[in-house]
Amino acid sequence: MHSFQLILAGTDTTASLITNLLHELLVDRTRWERLLADRSLVPAAIEESLRHDAPLQYVLRTVTGESEISGCPVKPGDRLAVSLQSANWDERAWGADAADYSLDRPMGQATTMTFGYGIHTCLGAPLARLQTRVVLEQLLDRFPDLRLAPGYHREPPPGLVMIRRPARLDVVL
Numbered sequence: 001m002h003s004f005q006l007i008l009a010g011t012d013t014t015a016s017l018i019t020n021l022l023h024e025l026l027v028d029r030t031r032w033e034r035l036l037a038d039r040s041l042v043p044a045a046i047e048e049s050l051r052h053d054a055p056l057q058y059v060l061r062t063v064t065g066e067s068e069i070s071g072c073p074v075k076p077g078d079r080l081a082v083s084l085q086s087a088n089w090d091e092r093a094w095g096a097d098a099a100d101y102s103l104d105r106p107m108g109q110a111t112t113m114t115f116g117y118g119i120h121t122c123l124g125a126p127l128a129r130l131q132t133r134v135v136l137e138q139l140l141d142r143f144p145d146l147r148l149a150p151g152y153h154r155e156p157p158p159g160l161v162m163i164r165r166p167a168r169l170d171v172v173l
Contacts, residue, residue, distance in 0.1 A: 051088045
């Protein structure tokens with residue numbers, strides 16, 4: 001693994017996870033209020049954010065053997081862009097409301113693909129979840145009145161969208 005990939009995976013994706021999570025909790029402030037009232041929802045909020053707004057939108061893979069994907073033949077050496085977000089919004093796995101963020105989605109309903117799967121599972125996934133939980137709990141404790149700034153609108157970052165997060169998140173403490 002290149003050192004750049006390690007730095008990106010260890011910092012940018014976790015920062016994007018935290019930003020995406022806060023956006024979802026504050027864009028509908030009743031979600032934030034529910035977490036203030038019931039901290040047992042914190043893990044579900046994090047998992048749902050990972051599913052709903054995967055920080056890393058896709059991964060590149062090289063095909064190693066003859067195969068077929070949804071009727072399309074692939075051969076060794078072909079390069080594929082595998083959409084993690086598409087897998088996380090698959091209605092066959094997540095139901096008709098797959099595109100919605102919900103604190104009530106049953107955990108374990110399906111496998112979230114955000115951190116990969118099998119031998120491709122991200123080694124830093126438990127650390128990213130822990131860091132996000134600590135940040136979220138501290139924000140809930142210290143800034144219970146946290147809200148989006150008046151007039152705030154989510155805008156994507158400029159350039160190639162491999163990482164999903166708002167360009168910025170304007171809040172009022």
